[in-house]
Amino acid sequence: MNALRRNVLKSAAGAGAVAVAVAAGLLKPTQAMAAWNKAAFEAKNVGDAMKGIGAASPADSKDITIKAPDIAENGAVVPVEVTSGIAGTSSIAILAEKNGQPLVGTFDLTGGAQGFISTRIKMGQTSLVRAVVNAGGKTYTAAKEVKVTIGGCGG
């Protein structure tokens, strides 16, 4: 079944998967671009990036779970999942604190969507990966360290 899914996607790619997806309304580039928060995304440090997304001093929360590898297999594509158990979660942002531009993405959740996102981020070096959740006008945060190592020399 999974092999079938993979093959379907491969053939779709052959036919221009992105165009197909856009035509089908799965991706709305204009909508995404309209929400572009230039100041926050171009901020060079965590403090400014947090300010830029209106989260200057978020409260630490144990209801946010970050799933990411302890050591990244490939710093160019680090899988990160964030789950927010906070009622009324309306957006989730991800920051890689030591990246040149720490803010990786913000995800707006509407219409009672589940507080869950899954994506891949790029990391230049070992760093805290931070999630910032907006719920009911308040901001909450949690972080997990992801190590980026040179590799080799194992056992």
Added chain:
Amino acid sequence: MHMNRREFLQLLAVAAASGMALDSKSALAGNAPANFYDVPRHGNVSFMHFTDCHAQLLPVWFREPNVNLGVGDAVGKVPHLVGQHLLKAYGIKPGSAEAHAFTYLDFTEAARVYGKVGGFAHLKTLVDKIRAQRPGALLLDGGDTWQGSATSLWTNAQDMVDACIQLGVNVMTPHWESTFGAERVMEIVNKDFKKANIDFVAQNIITNDFGDQVFKPYTMKEMGGVKVAIVGQAFPYTPIANPRHMVPDWSFGIRDDNMQKWVNDARAKGAKVVIVLSHNGMDVDLKMASRVTGIDAIFGGHTHDGVPQPVKVKNAKGITLVTNAGSNGKFLGVMDFDVRGGKVQSYKYRLLPVFSNLLPADAAMDAYIKKVRAPYESKLSETLAVTDDFLYRRGNFNGTWDQLLVDAMMDVKGADAAFSPGFRWGTTLLPGDPITMERLMDQTAITYPQTTLTNMSGEMIKTIMEDVADNLFNADPYYQQGGDMVRVGGIEYTIAPNAKIGSRITSMSIKGKPVVANKTYKVAGWAPVAEGAQGEPIWDVVASYLRDKKVIKGLKLNEPKIVGVGTKNPGISGYQGSVS
């Protein structure tokens, strides 16, 4: 209690003179310690476990480390006990066969009395003996089985695959196996293993695209009417410690949550005994056992710790036993469970050293090994040099074999310094032994053997050393990769294992002069993990050096000054350098 060296040597001499040496026939006939392998069965469910044999089909020497430091919560705890500290912890008599198997103490003298260890023909005899007393017992292979010898490299792992089928392996999980490439692994699993009914299990290998399981996460078996599940845990950091491009579509990792899910699944389907066959390394296994519930035992490997008895780890719902079964074919773990009323009531565990002089070779396996080696014999047996020195690899910081490799690289390549990976495999040679091509390949047989010569700034050298030190000494086991410290030729340094990354390595110097951050140095190395690296294979570089030298004598072991571990740390003994 501790016998001094002179007493020990006298004891060995007396033993040899009175015909008690282990290679004598009388030992086999019933005199001590011929009852070594009389292992009465306990209970009704049994497993045998070997791991990290590193493709050694024939008996070898293998010296255990004299430096195996624990950090964080692991300081001074199993498996971070060496020499007399290990003997004391397990009540093993100094000078005994077990003491020789489990420690480095008086290695060369004891090796001559007790003989070589391992070898698949001898292991086969032991496996059959144990199995005869325990019908239905399962043989579990913890991985690092296909890599580590010339013949496994030259046969593309086929010699080991066929040997394991003949040995009677039932279940396996991988690490170095992946360095033959994903396609080759799949070919073996889907053809050879499928035909032989061997389960290849790994709950923590998933596809990079959709996160689908690549292999069966676990297999369910039945023994005497009791359902048992064996969950596979491959080496979590394969794409980091080894070349990622060899398994480009697979993601690994520890994946506790996935482990819990599959353990629960196995229990729900009626498993009364749940085993994890793991290549995590012992410190990672100990942490995993404290977090995941419902596992009766983790049979571990990777860190090559020969641990005589399991560590009992408490977690939220019970106790999990954690073992580690050494390396290079030296040991066979035998775990017996008494399972009644739907659960494990008690256990008995032994980690049996495989003394090849005490176990007659199985004729069929012996014939197979001879046949598979035949086309390569002349190449394998070429004597490159003779060693006057004792050559070994294991230990956190350096071994004489690695010193020889870095000396050869610096000499042949004209480098200021050299790096050699902190591998834990590789056999041992006694003073006076010939260094054959086969023994050189024991240290170097990998699928990415290229040597490199790179201009590096002092800063880059320090960054690399700090990075590797953190992979070994991070206080959190989940950040440890299970290798030893990179072997460093030409650079003297001080290390503080308990410090944080960036401040462990200090006082670096080359030829008595401090290493300068922005100065450029020529650094030789091998085993590059990046794709497309070019360079002469390491064995050719070292072979030419050895042929030229003819005799290896007076190697100067470059060991760092160690600070902050204490002079009474049971993870270090007989260290030649400075320790505080």
